[in-house]
Amino acid sequence: MPPYQAEPLPEEARVHLGAPVSEFGASLPERDAFGAEVAPGTRPLGYCRSLNHTKPPYSYISLICMAIQQAPAKKLTLNEIYQWIRQLFPYYRQNQQRWQNSIRHSLSFNDCFVRVPRSPDTPGKGSYWALHPDSGNMFENGCYMRRQKRFRCPKTPASPSADKGQKEAKSGREEERRKRTAEVKMAPSTTPPSVPPCALLPRSPSPPPPLQRLPFPSASKELQTHLPLQGVAPIPHLLNPDLQTHTSLPPQPEPCMPGEPLTHHPFSISQLVDLQSYDGPVGYSGYYSSNPHSHHYNPYLTAREESVYPGDSVYCPVGLSMCPVPIMSSS
DNA sequence: AATTGTTTATACGTAG
């Protein structure tokens, strides 16, 4: 038996099939791609793409950052991170063993995440995870899949003499690289349906990242404080109704209040909110560029792990990339 | 025992 066997049937399935039985027991209001509440039975017919969630264009690192930053306390337990992600992105309702392992790995491996000892004697396992004070805004460039440089804890291990960086002299042969796309996954015969317009249309033509604050689906204190051991809705609402209305957005332009001293991590996820419950290639309001002479990491083109179920069509905007691409069109 | 956390190894795609 495989190490991890996929959930028999993604809890998701049921949810989408009508029974609003969230994994939290309570009837969590279903959200559409834009975070709008979907009344039971009100779902548009074509909406039922239950198991066709494409992988959100965010690295685990960025997801974790978002989760942590939206938390009032700016710190979350592992499980809370899981929940936040799972809640927001239906895609992560599948293969949990897999991505959760990756999440753990990311937390440990990356210096930008630091472990914060748990409160005095709060019941529960594991400590909190927070962002390293100096990690800053790691995604300001708008590339959520790959940072230009990964934050390294300034601490130079061992002798501070530092001197030359004792780089990982790991040169060594990179070995064979063939295999590769040996067998090109024959797409589900059926030609991938043309990408839904919304998938390509920059929702907000607004140029780069205006750093509007756009609060995340805050788990509101309710969750935070009484984070139910298990079995209760941790994240009451993903979106503030008023926020969904794109009409009135920026409540506060500043991500941090004057009162908030030191370490603030402006994530500038700006329009990201629109991606809540990212359920397929909903319009990624951001930073795709078709700039020909610049190859940028395009998650849709390079998704390693299957982004969708076999047989399901996958919408993959092609020829686009993630990063803002220095388009100084102005010039 | 299960969850949480650390670590090693491999693979992939892009940046330079």
Add this chain to the structure above:
DNA sequence: CTACGTATAAACAATT
């Protein structure tokens, strides 16, 4: 091409 950032798997150790 190599270097780097990331994804994934897996083998543990630590904790509850």
